[in-house]
Amino acid sequence: MSRWLGWLPRTLWQWIFWLLILGGLYAAYVRVAYGLGGATNLSDRFPWGLWIGFDVLCGVGLAAGGFTLATIVHVFDVKRYRPILRATILTAFLGYGLVILALLFDLGRPYRVWHPLVMWNPRSVMFEVAWCVALYTTVLFLEFIPAVFERLGWVRPLGWMRSFSVPIVIAGVILSTLHQSSLGSLYLIVPDKLYPLWYTPLLPFFFFLSAICVGFAMMLFESWHSSRAFGKQLELPLLASMGRVLAVLLSVYLLIRFLDLYHRGVLPRLREPRTETYLFALEAALLLVPMVLLFLRSIRLSPARLYGCALLVIFGFVTNRLNVSVTGMEAGSGVHYVPKWTEVMVTLAIIALGFAIFRFAAQHLPIFAEEVPIVSGRPVPLAAAGD
């Protein structure tokens, strides 16, 4: 009996993790056995729900730290950001992997997910997104694989990868710019359905800029969690400078967002007492409050407060994406959509999976270590790269 008890999860988080995974597996069974109709509350009138709104739109956005930081470190050569590059690239790679996993749940015919690569329609935004996500996931893999080579001590492939790193990074930045904005372009085609607080010709620009904002927020978020879990923390001046950049980016975003509302003449709609107004207010507040706070020096010099601001920005970003994909689309479609438990379960299980894979990789790969310089054809031995 005691032999079996050893297999049981030991901590509260492990219990939560395995419960979510079990729930996710059961939801996956429901999805396969009963189809989209049995597993979701989607309908002809409301064909895109939580899996697109959260898992895909938020998942891709939350992984935007990868290309933002790669630009800062590799293109602008800002060396002091290097210590978090690996961890951020890994998060991005995981993020895209999980987005593709979620997409397999959402697609009616998941086994045809590769069709856009061979059956082209260049007039389709979705076609462009599919290509960019496929290529960029490959780019992230190539950006991350050197960490694995270092762990294995493979010097020669490491050297090859290094010589290609800049073109790969530049390709990644361009691909990210394209598809982060194109996720917004997806909704340009529904001017008659999306609520005017969110429908704007600037949607692609807003999606792009808010993705960069949340990229910085995610870097602060990860830094905090890795310091708690592994005792590896970034120096405070670096975190504080990221907080300041985030404040500036948020103010640019919010300024243009409200100017756009003003120019399209939809500001008076904020006086209407309806769900859209309240959820827009929530979205705006979740971005406005951390913006103001991050301009304060006392906030930026406390890791915990920085983390709190990052959390607010992440919630604000998620609210925005769900507002575009769910809140804003409800009135135009004439139905009320609430996700089914299976939709929520799959989403939670995918998030849990993301945390677990990141933790595993952080324990076994040198992602918090500096890139190892190659000295006389041998990588410098890695201290504490393993357990």
Place this chain on the structure above:
Amino acid sequence: MSRAILYDSTKCIGCRLCEAACAERWGLPYDEKVAAEEQLSAHKLTVIQTHGDHFDRRSCMHCLEPTCVAVCPVGAMKKTALGPVVYDESRCIGCRYCMLACPFQVPSYEWSQPLPRVRKCDMCYERQLAGQLPACVEACPTGATLCGERDDLIAEAERRVAENSDQYHGLYGVMQAGGTSLLFVTAVPYEKLCLQRPLPPQPLSVLTWRMLARVPDIVVVGALLLGGIWWITRRRSEVAAAEALEEEP
């Protein structure tokens, strides 16, 4: 020249023979229960809706520049030269972007099927290729639904509206979203009849094409810009390193 369907709501008596003919053409069950459903769905691709004294007919509008054709990432939707917009089930990945994007809320999904398909009217493309009329047109006993060349039907519709201007409100389908191959003459404003929001005269796909047309520019300018910045920053650190070496004694 392309084929189109003209529906005259003043001639429609709501007998639903078109619905039954459509169900038979697709091999779908049709009974009193199905007849009572007034919504398009995966098992009902032609629908007669009752609005008080008036009838309205709902099915795919077969747009001249269809939104579904523009948004489909795999080209499963096609506008044929003959007129009908057809769906190639073997390409479809089930992303349902066509359903989200269609301004007329037409495509339906087989939600309960393990391998679902998008379902919508194809204006009996195969029958028309064989020289036959669409099933709904053939079934219509009053001539409320006519099939013919689009230009001829527009001329016919305009003639009806001009001759009986007190009876008709107007012609719908010539301009909306770039024009449709389903044309309507109705006694009340069409938008009021089917609760359709007014659509712009240009195809909706211009809204996304405006962005997509910029992709090559973003790639070229992005590569040059980022490459240039990288070259400058690298050069700067090289020069700084060389100067540091020189200063050493």
